[in-house]
Amino acid sequence: MGNFSIKMTFLPVAVVCLGLSGTVQAQKTDELPQAPTPNVVVTKLAGDVLVERATPGALPLSLDDAIERGLKKNLQILLSQQNERYVHGQVLTVKNSLLPSMTAQAQSSAQQINLAALGFKGTQLADLGFTGPFNPIVRVDTTSAQMKLNQxxxxxxxxxxxxxxxxADTVASLSTLNQRGSVTLAVGTQYLLALADASQIENERALVKANEVALQQAKASHEAGVGTHLDELRARVQLQTEQQxxxxxxxxxxxxxxxxNRLIGLPAEQELTLTDTAPFAEFAEMPLEQAKALAFERRKDLLSLQAQMDVADRTLKAVRAERYPSLAFDGYYGVLGETQGLYHGVFSAMGKLSFPIFQEAQLRGESQVARAQVTGLRQQIDSLKVTIEQQIRASMLDVQASNELVKVAKSNVDLATEQLQQATDRFAAGVDDNLPVVQAQATLAAAQSRLVNTLYQYNQSKLQLARNTGVVETQYKVYLGR
Structure with missing residues (x-):
């Protein structure tokens, strides 16, 4: 059957599509001015492959620049784009089976035939009344040209x-969009983590300077005879601890x-200067039902499963239709004649009607496979909707909790700073030794570290909520409050 070969052509497409998943798009908000980008130095390898090399000096990089680079250079995005091309090629192959197939053919041949070897004798011709000379070796030169059509x-x-x-082509596109959302979340999270690291370094440097001053005060008090060597040792230990x-x-x-660098496709040795600072903005809470409706509309993994459901459903219809008869046309028109002689038109026209007679086991088996795919995808869609609600609820709780943690952490930093100031004043006035000062410095260091970590958690939880509602790629600025 002609339709069987067409189905086998489609199978790679179905296999590719049934493993794909998806994510989101939404409106843009006001963008920050882009940092200047230096000229990119590349080197060409064999096979016209361009490899980006590190630029001299540090590359200014904002969060927007990092996400933009990630969406262009990340390997998962590039692989998803190639998968789109692969599936689209398969779709064109399937489409070609429904289109007319027309080919042109021309040939010329020269033959020398031994009639005697084929059983023709001169005596046999004489018995028929032929008295002329008989040459058993015959040369035949023919040329033909044909136009063939199949439909x-x-x-x-x-x-x-x-x-x-x-x-299936739609499924591949949704898979690429899903990867874009994943890359946006990964790059944004990594950038925020690097910002937290930079804030942590600033805090540690400030504490190191403060401890250096405290050590100098302890030494001066010891040399003046109003302090002890123990005070100096405490200050030195605290300084070295902060240096570590x-x-x-x-x-x-x-x-x-x-x-x-790895996430955005830059060389590992490329130096970066992060031009943004860790954002902090209160996030307006979204009603759960509104978030769920947004996710069901924008989540590309859900849309991908629904598209795969359509693929499986149409495949099932194709399997059921294999019992129908099929009608095809095949023919040609051309000329045929001696190479140096007269040509004459030739043609052939043939209609073909075919239908299965005894293929019941195969047809039932294919039908069961297709129905199993439809049922399995329907169950996955129902399960994913429940999972989406679970993810949104968890993200909302994380956003609320981390927001409260940031407020508490800020208050702790203020209190620790005031405690350190009072302990320092008491030590400078000679009322107390420097043990309370060292303890207050350690308390302040811990409070500042917790503030940095909780601020990172708050921003990361908002990004995760944007991802779970399906809008992280284009609305991450809104969720971060930038």
Whole structure:
């Protein structure tokens, strides 16, 4: 059957599509001015492959620049785009099965035939009254030109498979959009983490300077005879502790910038200057039902499953239609004659009607497979909707909790700063030794570190909520309050 070969052509498309998933698009808000971008140095390898190399000096990079680069250079995005091209090629292959197939053919041949070897004898011709000379070796030169046409006139399975292939193209596009959302979340999270590292370094440097001053005061008090050597030792230990914390913070910052380079397609050795600061803005709470409705409309993984459902449903219709007869036309028109002689037109026209007679086991088996795919996808869609609600609820709780944590952390920093100031004044006045000062410095360091971490958690939870509602790619600025 002609429709069987068409179906086998579509199978790679169906296999590719049934494994794809998706994410989101939405309106843009006001953008910050773009940082100047230096000229990018590239090198060409064999096969016309361009490899980006590190630029001299530090590259200014904002959050918008990082996300834009990630959407252009991230490997997962590039692979998804190639998958789109692959599936689209498969769709064109399926479409071609429904279109007329026309080919032109021309040939010329020269033959030398031994009639005697084929059983023709001169004596046999004489018995028939032929008295002329007989040459058993004959030369035949012919030339022909033909135009062939093949067309499916009625093939219901091929039509439904083409419709399924069209929807498979949509699934591939949704998969790319889903990857764009994932990359936006990953790049945004990594950039915010690097900003938190930079804030942590600033805090540690400020504490190191404060501890250096405290050490100088302890030494001066000891030399003046109003302090003890123990005070000096405490101050030195505290200073070295903060220096160790500074070294660790700088190392973490360097590694996180390397990870950011990897996400946005920059060389690992490329130096970066983060031009943005960690944002903090109160997020207006969204009603749960509104968030769910937005997610059901924008989540590309859900839309992808629904498109796969359409693919499976149309495939099932194609399988059911395999019992229908199919009608096809095949023919040609051309000329044929001796190469140096007279040519004459030749043609052939043939209509073909075919239908299955005894293929019941195969048809039932294909039908069961298609129905199982439809049922499985329907169950996945129902399950994903429940999962989306769970993710949105969890994200909302994270946003609320981290917001409260930021407020508490800010209050703790203010209180720790005031405590340190009072302890420092008492030590400078000689009322107390520097033990309360060292303790207050440690308390302030811990409070500042918690503030940095909670601010990062708050921003990351808002990005995750944008991802769960399906709008992270274009509305991350709104959720971050930038």
């Amino acid at each position: 499916q006139l009625f093939n219901v399975p091929a039509y439904y498979l083409y419709r399924a292939a069209q929807k 914390s500074l070294i660790n913070a700088e190392n973490t910052f360097a590694k996180d910038k390397i990870a950011l």
